[in-house]
Amino acid sequence: SVMVTSTSRLYGHYSEVHARSRSAAAGQDHLSNVPEWIGGLGVQSVLLNGPHRIELSLEDSLIGPQPLNGDNSLRGRHYNRVTARAAYSNPAFKGATGFVSLIGYDRRYEETRFDFGGGAIGVSPRQRLQATVGIQVPFNL
16 A cells, blocks of 8 residues: 555455365365455545544456366356445544445446356356445444
């Protein structure tokens, strides 16, 4: 990551997974639904105005193909996910933060997929655009 201003940073990430099951039968050792790689670019900013704090973030991730079954004969395609988040806090809220988060996919039903066996493939039904609005409240135990 690199700080582009005192309150904003640009970042990137990339990771690859090279993993196999130790307990699976020979040739059935691929881990289902684990992407072979994930990469992304993003930006985060914090805007301060007196007691008001606004946090903004935007990330574009590309999730690589993944095996759908143990022998890797069925594979999912790569897909794109864009995540945006805005949050507001104020010391008067005693640590609580209000936020809105948006997640967009480049195609429908492309998140986790799985093999039911016998050639039947399932998908996790995700809409192309998801929105979440909420409040984070800290609890001190």
